[in-house]
Amino acid sequence: MIIKGEEQVTEAVLEAMQGTPDARLREVASALVRHLHAFAAEVRLTEEEWELGVDALIRSGKACTDSHNEMILLSDVLGLSTLVCLMNNGAGGPTETAAALLGPFWRMHSLHVANGGSILRSETPGPTLFMQGQVVDTEGKPISGAEVDIWQASPVGMYENQDPGQADMNLRGKFTTDEDGRFSLRSVKPAGYPVPTDGPVGDLLKAQKRHPYRPAHIHALLFKQGFKTLVTQVFVDEDEHLETDVVFGVTEALVGDFQQHESEPPEPDAGTPWYSLEYRFVMTPGEAKLPVPPIK
Ligand code: BEZ
Ligand code: FE
Numbered sequence: 001m002i003i004k005g006e007e008q009v010t011e012a013v014l015e016a017m018q019g020t021p022d023a024r025l026r027e028v029a030s031a032l033v034r035h036l037h038a039f040a041a042e043v044r045l046t047e048e049e050w051e052l053g054v055d056a057l058i059r060s061g062k063a064c065t066d067s068h069n070e071m072i073l074l075s076d077v078l079g080l081s082t083l084v085c086l087m088n089n090g091a092g093g094p095t096e097t098a099a100a101l102l103g104p105f106w107r108m109h110s111l112h113v114a115n116g117g118s119i120l121r122s123e124t125p126g127p128t129l130f131m132q133g134q135v136v137d138t139e140g141k142p143i144s145g146a147e148v149d150i151w152q153a154s155p156v157g158m159y160e161n162q163d164p165g166q167a168d169m170n171l172r173g174k175f176t177t178d179e180d181g182r183f184s185l186r187s188v189k190p191a192g193y194p195v196p197t198d199g200p201v202g203d204l205l206k207a208q209k210r211h212p213y214r215p216a217h218i219h220a221l222l223f224k225q226g227f228k229t230l231v232t233q234v235f236v237d238e239d240e241h242l243e244t245d246v247v248f249g250v251t252e253a254l255v256g257d258f259q260q261h262e263s264e265p266p267e268p269d270a271g272t273p274w275y276s277l278e279y280r281f282v283m284t285p286g287e288a289k290l291p292v293p294p295i296k
Contacts, residue, residue, distance in 0.1 A: 010037040056200045063199040067161070069104060069294065073201045076101065076247035077210075086251070089228075090284060097282045098251045100233040103219060105159045108293045110149060113173035118186040119150060122167035126155025126188035128270035129258075131277045135181045135222060138284055142181025146224035146283070149174045150185065152217070157193030186267065189258070189275050192216040192241055205246070212246050215239035218256075220281065221291075228286025234279050 001012050013033050020026035039045075063070035075081045081101055089099035113119060131150075135143045151172040153159050160166040171190075175183040194212035197205060205212050216236035223229050233249060234256040235242060242250055256277050265274040 006041075010034060013037075056204070059200045067104075068196065070196075070199045070201060072104065072294075073195060073199075074204075076195070077201055077205060079248045082248040089231075097230065097232055097280070098253045099231055100249045100251070100254055101247060102221070102231045102291055102294065103233075104294045105153075105161065106149075106151060106219065106221065106291070106293055107161070107169070107172065108290070110151065110169055110172035110174050113175060113185065115175060115178060115182070116184050116186070117173070119152075119171050119173035120187065121160075121170040122165075124154050124166065124170060124188050126191075128265060128267075128274040129187045129189045129277060130184070130266060130270075130274065131187060131218070131279070132182065132184045133175075133177075133220075133279050133281060135177050135183070135224075135281045135283060137227070138282060142177070142179070143224055143227065143283060144177050144179045144181055146177045146181070146222055146227070147174055148177065148183050148281075149221040149223070150187075151219045152187065152190040153193050155188050155191050157191040157216075186270075187218075190216045190218055190236065192236075192239055195246055210246065211241070211244065213241045213244075214247060215241040215245055215250060217249075217254075218277075222281055222283060223288055223290065224283065225288050226285060227283040227288060229288050229290065230281060230283050231291065232281070234277070 001008070001015060003009060003012050010033065014030055017026060017029055017033070020029065060070040060074050072081065085099055085101055133148060135146045135148065137143055151159070154163065154166060154171060158166070160168065160170040160172065171187065173185060175185060177183050192213050192215045195214065196202065197212045202212065216239045217233040219233050221229065221231050233254060235250050235254055236258050237255050238258065242255065256279055259276050260273050261276060262273050265272060
């Protein structure tokens with residue numbers, strides 16, 4: 001069609017896409033065009049603003065490396081990553097444990113640790129944490145033999161691969177649930193940390209007067225044949241950024257009960273105060289598959 005004016009642009013684009021043989025691509029691309037055009041019309045987007053937006057996308061793409069993905073970070077701070085995660089992982093459905101973002105720090109080949117063992121591989125000052133987890137199905141029945149991959153930032157808010165002071169694979173470990181679906185580990189209490197702010201996403205956060213912090217959390221990836229792989233995070237309940245996570249990852253079900261103890265610790269060298277965490281993970285039937293690691 002020959003366009004007469006701005007009102008006809010959306011219609012012209014939708015018409016041009018109508019012949020897309022793949023029905024899902026046709027649906028997604030058409031909805032994207034309708035919403036993009038409606039957004040531009042609603043804010044009466046200027047040419048300068050359009051250029052600014054395109055430039056921000058170009059700079060975000062160029063800022064991506066093997067160990068950093070600015071485009072995913074952009075999706076994270078816009079809440080899109082969490083929205084897609086929750087829409088596809090049963091939040092509010094039968095599972096008690098909602099999923100959460102994988103984040104950029106999962107590594108595929110972390111080492112196996114026996115139940116009760118420590119995930120410290122180099123000296124890591126900070127309050128000791130004893131975590132006990134149970135993995136159950138939607139009927140509450142224990143799932144034995146599930147692999148539980150745990151990773152976390154240190155008490156100064158750094159993952160081992162960001163911090164030359166930590167040994168390779170520090171604060172990472174893979175556990176196998178016993179016949180009661182239980183696993184346990186010793187670690188240190190994690191701290192929150194800022195997402196990278198040296199790129200376009202940082203510029204956006206600054207312009208919006210938003211802080212760049214994630215509340216302290218422990219990541220978990222649970223794998224067992226016959227169950228949908230569960231990727232989630234458990235958050236420290238006393239963290240000051242719990243309600244303002246820069247990537248919107250905190251859901252109610254994921255706030256852990258981190259208890260502080262002044263009493264004699266279960267292991268004499270643990271020191272006081274020490275912390276304990278008990279958490280129940282619920283897995284739903286489905287496909288067991290591992291994500292593509294965001295870093296090596
Ligand atoms: C993380 O939890 O590791 C994370 C998630 C999204 C952006 C940055 C970090
Ligand atoms: Fe994290």
